[in-house]
Amino acid sequence: MKKHVYTLIFILCILISGGSVQAAYSHIAVTDYQITPSVLMPEEKGIVTVTLSNTKTSVDTIPASVETGTNDEISESTGVFPSPVIDSVFLNGKKDIDVLAGNGQFEGQIGPGQSVQISFVIKAPPANGIYFAELLIRLRNQESIKYPIAVNVNTPISAVRQPALILSQSSSGPIRPGESFPVRISLTNRGVSQAKDITVRVKETGTSIAPLQTNAFHIEKLKQGEESSGEITFNTDKNVNPGIHKIPIEILYTTPDKGEIGTSETLSLDIRGEADVSLMSIETDPSRIMKNTPFDLVIRLDNSGTGDAEAVRAWITLPFLGNKEAFIGRIEPHNDAPAVFILDSGESGEYPYTLHVSYQDDWGEHERTENLTLTVQSPPDNTSSIILGILLLIGGFLGYRMWTRRGDV
Structure with a gap:
């Protein structure tokens, strides 16, 4: 009796150890999906994009206790567990959602730390509501993976809770060309979730207006309703054209569910030229x-x-x-x-x-x-000249008379 019990225990141990190998070395997961547009109208077509990832970051080696001949997933020549083989990826619309294209388009392996995106073309049902399609991933020699996908058909429900960072600015007022001036940039989180690791950076602005020392500042986190700010000093060229100049700003931050997100905003800088009129000649x-x-x-x-x-x-x-x-x-x-x-x-x-x-x-x-x-000025006084002229005339006349009378003597 004990012999049969021990034999049964031994067989169960082999089965359990073999099953645990498959569970331990299968790391295929659905890491993200997106529906475009996010809210479909009745009978509207859309695209479902699913991201499949191998969450294992490195290749596992075969434990010494595992016999290579007992599992097709173990490579006897390399001594490692290869990536699981995906036989098919199938989106089931559950009789409500029509899947028009995309089923069966992918099969093969996804390496450790790698991802692949698979898209399906769907058609929404004629009635409003929230519908659930089912993604079925068949793995060779392992259990299949099932993942629900919610499809919103003309229903005012948002499933994603995101932060919303609102930018505002304040400065000392209008700017004269050639001056340096600080601009305080404030961010307020008007969304419904926290933003972390926030970087505010000035993009390329050209040579006329540029950050003086640093072009960025960092905010550790902003909870819903919180506000924080930083200051960037700009320098202007004296020949910059007056007017309203738009400065591009990049905001990078991370969220709990979407990872890193980047948005673009602008600063408005009021450059006002100053005239200087002076006497020239x-x-x-x-x-x-x-x-x-x-x-x-x-x-x-x-x-x-x-x-x-x-x-x-x-x-x-x-x-x-x-x-x-x-x-x-x-x-x-x-x-x-x-x-x-x-x-x-x-x-x-x-x-x-x-x-x-x-x-x-x-x-x-x-x-x-x-x-x-x-x-x-007064006109020049010519009296002396006139008298001199008269005297010269008189002298000349007298001289002429004396010369003519000399012959009569």
């Missing part, structure tokens, strides 16, 4: 101004700033008749324009006067003044 026509004569006064104004000078106007305080105010209009950066005054001079002398210049730019209205002097 003064000319008069004629170049020497005589008293009580008309003349033109031409004052050239130069814009050496980084923005347009608008509504440029100049006026002077000379006590002469004529137009003493000139409207110039716009002067672009690194350009100049004349202010022309047509005047009648007064008495000779030195005339101190003030030049007023007003203009507008993106930063508001500006005015500057220059203290100048205009010289009005």
Whole structure:
């Protein structure tokens, strides 16, 4: 009696050990699936994409206690357990969902640490609801794997709980070309799950606007409703064009169910050019101004700033008749324009006067003044010249008379 009991125990041990080998060395699993679109309309077609993975990261060697001849899955020549063989992958719509394509498209092996994606074309049933298809994976000499797949047909139910990171920014205000300025970037999690290992990075911005020291910052985690922020300092080129500049921002983070996710946002930077209008030169026509004569006064104004000078106007305080105010209009950066005054001079002398210049730019209205002097000259005094001329004429006449009378003597 004991002999039969021992024999039965021995046979059970062999069967159990053989079954445990198959269970221990089969690592095929469904690691993800996606339905496109995520919510189907009745009788709409969609695609189900399933990810099959071999979760084993390395090749297992055969234990010494296992006989290689007892299991087809053990390679006697290499001494390792090869990857399980997949005979077929089949999606069963359960009479509700029509599987139009994809069944039986894959068979073979998936290596350790590797994955494969398999797609099925389905057609939704005519009625709204949540339907469950069944994915059947047949493994050679092992138990088959069954995995349910939920299909949403026009039902307002979301099965995925994801974070939603909302970006906002704050800075010190508009920026002048050539300045460095900090921008504080805030992230708020408005979703329904936690985001971890968050990296906020500035993408390529070109040479006109670029991060000064670092182009990224890190946030460890953000729970639902939490907010955190970091600061990035930007540097601008003096020749950057004024206007609203969009700076691309990349946000990378991980979630509990979807792994690493990347999204793109933008910062808006308000670059405002600043005009700088100043006196460049003064000319008069004629170049020497005589008293009580008309003349033109031409004052050239130069814009050496980084923005347009608008509504440029100049006026002077000379006590002469004529137009003493000139409207110039716009002067672009690194350009100049004349202010022309047509005047009648007064008495000779030195005339101190003030030049007023007003203009507008993106930063508001500006005015500057220059203290100048205009010289009005008197005509030259020709009395001495006239007397000298008369004397010369008299002398010449007397000389001529004396010369003509010499012959009469």
